[in-house]
Amino acid sequence: MQIKRLVFGALASLLLAFAPLSVGAAGNTLDVVMKRGYVQCGVSQGLPGFSNPDDKGNWTGIDVDFCKAVAAAIFGDAAKVKFTPLSAKERFTAIQSGEVDIIARNTTWSMHRDTALGVDFRAVNYYDGQGFMVRADLGVTSSTELDGATLCTNQGTTTELNAADYFRANNMQYEIVAFEKADEAVAAYNSGRCDAYTTDHSALYAQRLKLTDPQAHIVLPEIISKEPLGPAVRQGDNVWGDIIAWVHYATVAAEELGVTSKNIGSMGNSTNPSIKRLLGKDGTFGANLGIPADWAFQAVKQVGNYGEIFERNVGINTPLGIKRGYNALWTDGGLQYAPPIR
């Protein structure tokens, strides 16, 4: 398996080497996608609520729905998307080399990644933060009591750095055991190798579901870092980046306007100018992006507005049971805010 990773790395390097023959100029992802007929979307290898294959093998989750919304906006068909599962350390090479058009892989937007890796982050579809999960019988109620703890985590994420900074800042000792895949990290935590499992809060809730007895584990309340998760594209392709950003904003704007996948069909005669622009009845927004005029209509109709996507995948009525919190609309005290579509 590790050999496979090495080979993958080597191949990706080779791809970069021959890039003029394959990726071509970086400015035309939309043309490539149009010609190919579907969007190639890089997702995680299985994180419930974000990107996870269900029992029939269909991908589900917030990140999956985001890629579906992009496909709906471009092709008018949310099914015209294919998913490539990527490990944390493969993801940037995959987008750099042109293997995928977009990574929607619960990836943290950080300055280093945005400026040094040849990728651009264009939106935040989930505001997250790192936390800790421990066994309930350990008697720990706050992460400040974790002095001397052994932590299991996934390798190649911002998690390792955040944990190091947090423990040093609080003058606590720790030992870190970093696994290549989340599954092994959780399995090792489950078998007692570590006192705590640390990753993004949302993922803690998701992974807890996979444990033999979820009730025997608690997620500690502290959030030790800012983890704005969002889709990323290759740097230098502004047209494609604009599409990614505005598909997200369209789902948020739809929620702001009370437009849902159920009622959008009957909104055709709405006189609200904002809704008319969102539905493509007014203005040339689709044409400006180089995609059909009903792009936002299709995205919301086939996938839903931001609130629907959230509630369907991670919301209070799903096994994850996550409250909107930071991800509520700005009008409800959250951080989700769409620039005006006008």
Next chain:
Amino acid sequence: MLLQALVLGALVLAMVWLVANVQSNLERQNINSGFGFLSERAGFGINQTLIDYSEDSSFARVLTVGLLNTLLVSVLGIILATILGFALGVARLSSNWLVNKTAMVYVEIFRNVPLLLQIMFWYFGVLRNLPSPRQAVSLGDAVFLSNRGIVVPALEMTAAAWWYGAALAASGAIYVWLRRRARLSRLADGSLISIWRPFAMIALASLAFAAMMGGVPFSFDIPALKGFNFRGGITVIPEFVALLLALSLYTAAFIAEIVRAGIQSVSKGQREAASALGLPDNTALRLVVIPQALRVIIPPLTSQYLNLTKNSSLAVAIAYPDIVSVFAGTTLTQVGQAVEIIFITMMIYLTLSLLTSFAMNRYNARIALVGQKS
């Protein structure tokens, strides 16, 4: 000659084009390049370091830590696999039915199950059955076994250690002298002198002398449970134990087959001749059969050593901090420069393999038949 020069020229040109192309592509896509990142601060922790390391160390230090961890598990793995492999190989030829079949079953099981599964088995299978630190199995309150690994007291040398060093050196010199004397007497009149008894007596005497002069040569840093975990002492992490076990047991199965083939390649007449000369079975095996078998054994054995070293990169699956895990893994994602990092990692494995091959080839040349040397 001209053709060869042309091919070489074309190859060099292709390489230059490839490198230039990578560079221009990286620049065009605005991806950092170069090796400057090696001196930057790493910022993450590693749970097994043979040299001083902290989050403030550089990525170059991470590379060294990872390389040493790879070497540690590879060298120990090679030693264990060789010992076990030779024993199994000889056992495979035993006339004792039980010994013979046991070795056969071992070989067939271990070489036919994928290594990754074996690593996972030893890691998760064993880990799951170990107690938590608070219920650790302890040996005299000094050695503790739990799912955090084996914690043993750390040995700290005192000044008296010098006496013991001197005693060991003296015993070593005496051993060499005894061997030489035994060899000379064997060559002179064929009499076999046992050197072990005088050697053991002299070694014991010199150690006793050192103890008298220096006293206890070391002090212990005894581990104790504090909070979640043991503090003090040396921790052998479970990832290391699982990886070492899996690599040695797996490779030993292959070495056993190589040893068996090597021994069988020595013609039966050699053993019969040794027997006719009055050499006991064990001596015949050691002095007549094995030296000839080694010539057949060494080349494929070298391949197994190389395989073991390269297979150690499977470490990443169970979080053992080897070079692929901490450098081609964590460092790669922190820095994002896949081309440089994969290149450095490949070069290191290449160098390790070439060094191993070189050493084994030297050994092979030494034991080759004089007439076959070229």
